[in-house]
Ligand SMILES: [Ca+2]
């Protein structure tokens with residue numbers, strides 16, 4: 001299979017040369033290969049083919065390979081007919097020669113090496129700079145096949161000699177006839193030890209280096225490709241932990257491989273928008289309508305951290321929050337990849353907590369009456385465990401969709417240590433709907449104050465850092481602090497919220513839900529879970545609010561974090577620990 005592939009690659013390269021003779025301006029352009037799937041139909045990706053740069057560096061104008069090895073007793077290398085062979089001696093054992101056998105001129109590009117901790121073998125691939133006009137948003141895709149114990153590191157090398165290390169995860173050992181492993185490196189994620197980004201204009205060389213350990217074996221480079229977009233098929237998880245739910249509810253995985261998921265949102269019937277803590281944002285697609293999102297595309301990457309994510313159904317923008325910044329991004333050319341980045345908020349004070357949990361006002365704003373999608377509400381956490389930080393910290397804030405800069409922020413409520421998730425919920429009340437803003441609340445890490453779920457009302461103070469849990473007596477809420485809807489076990493990390501109105505669900509399950517990440521700081525373990533909260537209206541000094549009663553809804557999750565509802569009104573749960581998104585449906589009594 002490999003030989004056929006390289007034969008094809010060679011023919012493609014020949015085609016490029018012929019095309020070049022005809023003054024064709026571009027090297028060969030190829031789409032990311034994907035298994036056959038139904039034609040793409042979705043609202044976020046409108047272009048059938050990504051434009052411009054999708055370049056197979058092995059078949060375009062060519063990577064120049066060089067093999068060498070070095071160490072305390074430098075290896076001596078000879079190259080003939082495209083094969084480099086190096087000889088040397090193991091330090092301390094002169095009877096054991098080290099060898100490096102490297103075939104680069106003809107495919108398959110193969111290296112056989114035996115090194116120890118005192119020497120290294122290096123395979124350099126010099127890129128064709130005249131064909132590389134990089135925006136910095138491209139993705140390097142490197143397909144490798146490894147035999148034996150060789151475990152390379154990858155370096156990006158700039159023209160001035162700066163080398164930036166990227167560690168390759170442990171490679172699976174390739175059996176004869178099995179496929180290769182592809183590693184993806186978004187160029188805007190490549191940073192050196194001091195967090196300085198790669199200078200893509202100076203990118204000159206890639207190096208695969210075998211170093212720091214005893215290893216022996218062979219490695220083949222099957223493909224080196226620069227992609228304008230990273231699309232891939234995501235496998236359905238074959239073994240998932242059995243998630244426990246009440247009788248009649250079915251829990252199914254609908255998306256996978258999104259480790260450290262921080263937020264997600266359904267943006268169309270077949271499209272999910274998902275963020276990871278590492279700064280990647282994906283669109284997941286269910287191409288064949290079977291309910292599982294088997295294809296994903298990288299929408300944006302390179303953010304330091306993403307903990308707030310919000311799709312704008314009016315103009316298709318995607319808002320991205322974290323580390324004190326709020327970006328408004330757009331895919332202007334319709335290839336599914338963000339290409340416009342507008343920094344709307346910059347330098348919000350953050351520390352232990354950040355700006356999280358972006359949501360729109362869903363109906364005429366319940367506080368001030370503007371149309372839906374006018375205001376973005378979010379939480380800005382405290383900078384320390386028990387220190388508020390600046391005037392804007394430990395608050396619920398809102399920003400107008402046209403707003404820019406910290407002066408445009410409005411403080412909705414104070415005394416909320418860290419509201420990771422916010423939710424506008426249509427709570428039935430006296431025969432009508434009372435749209436209510438709820439927020440999760442993480443209590444302090446190093447005392448026994450509870451976590452909370454709060455009903456956020458304009459101008460109220462929710463206690464942090466002076467008061468935690470129910471005020472005493474609880475009906476005196478608002479004097480001067482407001483009681484939560486619910487006290488949650490200390491250190492449970494009450495984070496995200498969802499509200500179910502789906503008429504297919506039994507009435508007692510059409511209510512509020514909260515995800516509990518599980519303890520991080522406490523000595524006593526607190527189990528990760530999703531809890532159901534039944535709400536009872538009460539009349540306090542600040543008007544109608546609620547008291548909640550919690551019960552276990554989902555158990556055996558790894559680290560549940562973001563919650564959402566889908567277009568059917570069913571509950572979706574993102575599991576930070578397993579990287580799986582689950583859908584919970586009511587299917588009736590067994
Ligand atoms: Ca599917």
Ligand SMILES: [Ca+2]
Nearest residue numbers: 333335337339
């Ligand atoms: Ca784009």
Ligand SMILES: [Ca+2]
Nearest residue numbers: 462463468469
């Ligand atoms: Ca409180």
